[in-house]
Amino acid sequence: AQSVTQLDSHVSVSEGTPVLLRCNYSSSYSPSLFWYVQHPNKGLQLLLKYTSAATLVKGINGFEAEFKKSETSFHLTKPSAHMSDAAEYFCVVKPTGNQFYFGTGTSLTVIP
């Protein structure tokens, strides 16, 4: 069975401090993994993706994620939060060439 668990429904950080959004997955296969961001009243935008190449993946806007197979995790990080990072973040697993499985999302608040 395939599933994605985003461990925090809400994360609040101060501007300029690091961001950590946690994601664990389960998959019967070696999946591709993605992080998407959704700003208020906007569509979903791809932040980054892991597709079995380098385990540390760099994305847009300074975000990166590390694939850890032994921990079945794909946590999203950013060294320094910006006000514009406030949004909903979704971790997504694609275990085969077909379906995407979405986590329930993490709402990031950035405090000035």
Added chain:
Amino acid sequence: GAGVSQSPSNKVTEKGKDVELRCDPISGHTALYWYRQSLGQGLEFLIYFQGNSAPDKSGLPSDRFSAERTGGSVSTLTIQRTQQEDSAVYLCASSLPGLRAEAFFGQGTRLTVV
């Protein structure tokens, strides 16, 4: 246009009416997905089309929901006899085939049933 296009962007309908939501995927993308996002919730999978294969309809919540994809391109999601619980943002996405391909999302259609 380079992106996934959805129309209308907003739709207000009366309970009991039928609605049609349209999705124009990115040219060349053989996979097309419909999701539903209720206020403050995650994404609920509805239906998936891949090329000429039979669609995966396993996420459709009731037989009032149906979707078709004509000519392997444009897709229409139809909701018959709308109910207030159908109010949500309906998102369409398309992708190339294969494990490594990401999904590209449209801006969504916000459906309000009054």
